Amino acid sequence: MPSVDIVDLNGAVVGSVELADAVFGAEVNEALIYEAVRHHTAARRSGTAATKTRHEVAGSGKKLWKQKGTGRARMGSIRSPLWRHGGTVHGPQPRSYDYKLPRKMQLGALRSALSAKLRDGELKVVQAFSLSNHKTKGMREVLGKLEVTRSVLLVEVDENRNLTLASRNLPGVKLVPTREVNVYDLLAHKQVLLTEPAAKKLSEALA
Secondary structure (H helix, E strand, O other), rough: OOOOEEEEOOOOOOEEEOHHHHOOOOOOOOOHHHHHHHHHHHHHHOOOOOOOOOOOOOOOOOOOOOOOOOOOOOOOOOOOOOOOOOOOOOOOOOOOOOOOOOHHHHHHHHHHHHHHHHHHHOEEEEEOOOOOOOOHHHHEEEEEEHOEEEEEEEEEEOOOOOHHHHHOOOOOOOEHHHHHHHHHHHHHHHEEEEHHHHHHHHHHHHH
């Protein structure tokens, strides 16, 4: 089982925690991670592309000229797809790009992503985000002491009002509860900060 140091908000080591080997020491499966990210981004697509058929475009439905006797090709409507500004045939219509990904694949990808973060030294366990106030300046100082230089994903078990208010205006910082941790967010942020309870909960839930 991998042992990870626990740090306080000043960056000092105050202990260690044993994490589940099946969750934080698993073999990294890049194919699973790719499928999980693809599934996540597909679900986020708006799918609002649309074209108008001949029944939806503007224009009269009157027959343009009589059927016979003019020498011209017979034509029933100015909204025909054969005409400029007419309807579109088989064009895109609003749809959902979401699809079902097996739960075992999702959990396997999550284990791989967490293991990769720990392996690359981009995951830290914080004792607790016990902030004295909800000021953004204080949160920025805490992240500086924890050596967060780029984007960071904060993972907490219970709702922490001071942490929520202090972190929401910082660019590159995202706070999520343990139940909403996903592969896309783990890869989209350079560093991951887990509270000690959050690390233990993920170890138990994903083991």
